[in-house]
Amino acid sequence: MIRAGIVGGTGYTGVELLRILALHPAVEVTAVTSRADAGQRVDKVYPSLRGYCNALFSLPELDNLLACDVVFFATPNGTAMTMAAELLDRGIKVIDLSADFRIKDVKEWEKWYGMEHASPDLIAEAVYGLPEINREAIKQARLIACPGCYPTAVQLGFLPLIETAAIDVGSLIADVKSGVSGAGRKAELSSLMSETGESFKAYGVSGHRHLPEIKQGLEIVAGGNVGLTFVPHLTPMIRGIHATLYGRLTQSVDLQALFEQRYQDERFVDVLPAGSHADTRNVRGSNRCQIAIHQPQGGDTVVILSVIDNLIKGASGQAVQAMNLLFGLPESQGLETVALYP
Amino acid sequence: MIRAGIVGGTGYTGVELLRILALHPAVEVTAVTSRADAGQRVDKVYPSLRGYCNALFSLPELDNLLACDVVFFATPNGTAMTMAAELLDRGIKVIDLSADFRIKDVKEWEKWYGMEHASPDLIAEAVYGLPEINREAIKQARLIACPGCYPTAVQLGFLPLIETAAIDVGSLIADVKSGVSGAGRKAELSSLMSETGESFKAYGVSGHRHLPEIKQGLEIVAGGNVGLTFVPHLTPMIRGIHATLYGRLTQSVDLQALFEQRYQDERFVDVLPAGSHADTRNVRGSNRCQIAIHQPQGGDTVVILSVIDNLIKGASGQAVQAMNLLFGLPESQGLETVALYP
């Protein structure tokens, strides 16, 4: 059994890791930390886990994690970078769900995240944990930087088009809509049901932290500069991201075939039949990305619809997928669930 | 492998059966019928099932079901009673999720359901499929009448109190709230999001079909007449039932201990710690009933809070639990899931 630790067990990605790992046949969760709830039973805070988790929350200290084979960081940005080195030094793998190791350019990271990076030397080593691009590197990694939720949906949608140079990468648009769980489990006015229910809005239009991450990912694939307008929105539901992606075609191409071939061996990317519309409800509770491709009126604009569950393929499920690769387990182990519809 | 058929695969209980059985290690779904969608791929109608179900919908005809070991009826009331006999005659087990075989008094059934019963002779044989009461009978049954969603939540909540004669059964009140999926997948004005969203109402106060079912169940336990006021409500969410139950105590009793003992061996009934409040989100996507017990101000009124996912413990999950018992499988096989929180 792989012994896993979770630092930051009281956020939504933390509890989602607990939910997934509770039923993973090869993993045992041996430590769950929470500064605020240390000493309490995990299933007292999360009654949904009663009968599936006997752990107590412990303090987020090194000693409590040393018996682990792998430690997941489901923490706010700025925590993993202060603890990763000590864990790696002891041979413990680190899978970071926060943004600490996602951006290769440390100056860029510090600009967007507003703090000094505590482990700049580890950034180069960290492997960006998007299996559909980085599968082999993930298998060899010590430190994995799990992609953000928006970046997962956007990159998986644009990837086949950029890899084949089918679109002009100078003027991409990503209009993306997220459920409110993306804002995390934090006591903030803006996340109240009275503030977010029955309402729809964009936010961060002038610049969102996932912009440099998406650009970095797309530029690696494009082999050069990418022009991207990224507009995130908040939609009145709990789980789900829907990315509507726009690009200008530079050549005539069978888009449906292109996507189907690119993802034919990917268990967690599902290209819908031609003419379909992706719907977040069809991936809610699953680790899957579903993608639909349109070319309205046969013009030169391609429209990609890409949906994920932000807490699973956009966070904790993808982290477990990376863990499976890292430990030589079947990639989909513990992740074979059918979306909860309706 | 047990070969299962599903009659009525396009309603919410039908697709929920498909979801659960897709991952059940001992069951293979060999027939899914739908009059409207016959010939279509199931996963075209339900993209959430892509990769987990290769079946086509077939017509709801006997020939399409003869190769099954068990047939689930996830149909509107009035269908199972016309097909059950033929299946049973051929040695095929029948698990009916509709109301056709729930009420022992055929006159009472005909009054509430407004039609003549097509198989009155089978009613006596049918076993009411609430494992927490009828486990042994279910194991021996040929024909199982699965409980309704409201009756499941209400009976599990009142059961320990009535079995021990701790409350006056002459004046029970069940104030129950259901998510809108309980109304089924039917094109009706009253189920539109614009009609049900952001709104709360009672309905059927003068008399709801689940009233005689609940009374019958409670009277068997009480061994006599039960007086019950049952008020169902519609709450603006998709899944979940919350029963708030009121009774007058006739003796001093340690309520918490009473419930914990009664359900200590029940995998799918979870008595919450004293002082807790049950929350439907903590059972959404699971086959569990969670129960909390209160005695406000130490008075003689007991308040029981009982929650289930109406489509799982209130329908398809409970049906699979019964199937497991029927075929000698571990009772919780295929049903070990953690609720999808948040």
Place this chain on the structure above:
Amino acid sequence: MIRAGIVGGTGYTGVELLRILALHPAVEVTAVTSRADAGQRVDKVYPSLRGYCNALFSLPELDNLLACDVVFFATPNGTAMTMAAELLDRGIKVIDLSADFRIKDVKEWEKWYGMEHASPDLIAEAVYGLPEINREAIKQARLIACPGCYPTAVQLGFLPLIETAAIDVGSLIADVKSGVSGAGRKAELSSLMSETGESFKAYGVSGHRHLPEIKQGLEIVAGGNVGLTFVPHLTPMIRGIHATLYGRLTQSVDLQALFEQRYQDERFVDVLPAGSHADTRNVRGSNRCQIAIHQPQGGDTVVILSVIDNLIKGASGQAVQAMNLLFGLPESQGLETVALYP
């Protein structure tokens, strides 16, 4: 023009007062206080008010309120009691939407609210602002204690039955469901959309602060002790309260006629036709209480369904109704709106 001040303009009842008074032809809002937002434009915080409110938030200090004819307190409990005396001394009327002056027994108040009362001498003078009971007293008052949201829905529902001694007041049950705006505009985990959306739960079953308020109101009418079990619930919507009330009839009475006669002259209490079910959406955005009466199976249990918009008839609308009475204006002035359906 009546000059009105609002202390605590950034909560939901505060902004609702602003919304109502913005269109009230006889009132001018001359001061809106907020400690946190002092100096800011009100419509910067609430863009819905752009074009209807030019005020700036000021500090909640006496000097900022002295030019007012009436001051509304839309504050947390414990604020109005510290400022009311000074305002009253200067001839300024006070309408308190908080709980500070609702309970006549100061010991009882201090027990439930967990603090010492700062103005016990004013409690006796305060008029409980439920116009349907206290209309004449309100007209003469200096200090009005507006009822809580739950107490409004529950009292209006029970009133005709208790006034006529039609039910046994020893065993009343009020099973009440509230939208989440009732929890106020506070940054609390439990009010997040991810925590409250798609979920239903009871809370405060062992004792809620509105219990003594409701009991006091009903006991005044009953002229003696009342036994009440009050169970509040949280339902996943923003506005609305639905009270389901249960009582045992002590005599045969034409319930529909009783309610229609009792409320025939009440502009804001609407008795629905026999057989109806009240629906919160039909009063959302209006100052109305709609009531439906049922006697299931002709038994001795009466079931009353009573709905209000918790922020209007349950708070700010009722406060304006009281203000209209206080200043000799038509009682419904500024309150004639039709519910926003759908």
Place this chain on the structure above:
Amino acid sequence: MIRAGIVGGTGYTGVELLRILALHPAVEVTAVTSRADAGQRVDKVYPSLRGYCNALFSLPELDNLLACDVVFFATPNGTAMTMAAELLDRGIKVIDLSADFRIKDVKEWEKWYGMEHASPDLIAEAVYGLPEINREAIKQARLIACPGCYPTAVQLGFLPLIETAAIDVGSLIADVKSGVSGAGRKAELSSLMSETGESFKAYGVSGHRHLPEIKQGLEIVAGGNVGLTFVPHLTPMIRGIHATLYGRLTQSVDLQALFEQRYQDERFVDVLPAGSHADTRNVRGSNRCQIAIHQPQGGDTVVILSVIDNLIKGASGQAVQAMNLLFGLPESQGLETVALYP
């Protein structure tokens, strides 16, 4: 008093007209038709209107409308075109909320709406009822074609940019999100709460009927061809449209000033301060369009956020605004309401 008739009083735009006109000081609703509900009291079907509407539904026949000064058609497409001529011949003004007279090119209309036009001769006369463009023509009109909901939000957002040739009209993108009431009050599976709640999807990406309407409107302003990609989405809320509009700037321009000047005299278009994000909740229940302008990272892509209440400024409110102009009333009469927040 203006005597108004409403044909199609049971849809959401019909009941919204009833709500608005119930409080309009210069209008009396003298006829409300509904084939299905003829003979019933309007407030039986819509209890929200109790006390504000004493009308009975009548059959949608000419005789029932002859006493009107103006008739609103809140009907499905294809009805107004069969009745308008007879009304106009009798001097009765017609305000059509459906799409029958919106498209000037009858062949184009017939292609998108899939039927033969019954009154092609009236198309040229019909005035497109967007006051912000057509105010003077509306005042003189006999027949007004009210804009669709999406077209209102999109055109008001793009207008200032196209009028001043500030953007390249060859590659506009309108990514628009609508609440579910936009689908109307029709019993359809796809509009159930269980199908639309907690989910987000695009639809009609290959071509939606509002595309030619928007293009026609923008091309009149541009004085030439416009290239537009229009992607509508369904968001899990009842009311509200949020348009996110993308264009490429062709010149350096003070965007904020441009919008503020263009709309400075428009009562129902509100340009938010620089840096704002528009939020549908801030216009819910009001006739207002709120607009925010962004130029991310100072690049050449402009992003416009434009929100309306689809049933008010996107339908019934705008129709009343047109009626006011038509009859020489103050343009905002009966429409001065503050959005219902929260």
